[in-house]
Amino acid sequence: MLKSLFNWKVLLNLVVAIGVFVGLVWLTFRWLEYHTNHGQEIPVPNIVNKSVQEAIKILDDSGLEYEVDSPQYNPKYRPFQVLQVYPMPGSRVKDGRSIILKVNPRTWARVEVPDVINKYSGLAFQRLEQVGLKVGDTIFEPSIQKDAVLRILYKGTAVKPKTKLPRFSIVDVVIGSGPMRNISIPNVVGLTIKEARAVIARSMFEVGLVEHEDGSKDESDIIYYQDPAAGDVRDQGMQIDLWASKKTPAELSAKIEQLNSIYRMKVDTGLPPVHYEEVPTNQEPVYDAPPPVIQAPKRDNPKPSTDATRSDVQKTTTAKPSVSVSENKPKSTSSGSNSGNNTGSSNKSTTAQKPAEKPKAKKVVVE
Incomplete structure (x- = not known):
């Protein structure tokens, strides 16, 4: 078997196969170099601070593609000025490579006006500032919606929500100041x-x-009655009820009389008007002086003499009673100085017992 491998025919076929493979690889690399311009690079030109029109013309002459990006407006630079280039100037790129240009836009990006109509003014101001709009003048207008946003004005013209305006634009806000009072009702009959x-x-x-x-x-019917009546005064925002018909007021006289009896109350002017007095809120209270206290006069009660009292006690203890007095018999007067000396004590006991009205105790008289 080894002998057959070293046959000249086999070796020849192997050499031819290797040569064909190497040739195909060489041709492939040559084709790739020709197709991709291998080794041919173009330097990126310095187009920073140039206008976007000049930068595009230079890139076209160099055989480079470009992409324009305008991220955010910067008032420090001119509109449409090239601020940045990627890849950086001086870098070598192949022919046909896209160059990204950062260009300053003409003005701020446009933003949508938020829907703040009929919203509280404090919340509306926050929403406007969040989207990038500045509040200029604040205009107050009579309305039943107090402190609510009625309209948004841009350069004197009302704008609707979701309208796009340049960012940081100045807008004026119309706010309700509350209803007006005592407005005359118009005649629409x-x-x-x-x-x-x-x-x-x-x-x-x-x-x-x-x-x-x-x-x-x-909507073409003629109004023949209204409530409240024309000429009455009401506050702003009050409702006016209407009655309409295609008939003439003469044909509706009975209906008008019926409505008058319901909605037109007759006021009796013969009664005197009622007057109200305003009381000041910070009035100091007034207090009446207390009545004087009247004290009862003191009574001077004479004190019985000590000697007379002692003599009476000795007589009562030493003498024997000769006459007995019944329980119901009234007391009699004593003789001599005894009756005179007991006058003070009798008056004192009578004065002390008078409020109670108690019966007097039995008493023995010694003669």
């Missing part, structure tokens, strides 16, 4: 419903109930 709506809106009122006499919803 004799007008069509469409005309009455416009008049009521200009007078800063709102249309309330609209009742058609024939049940239709035709």
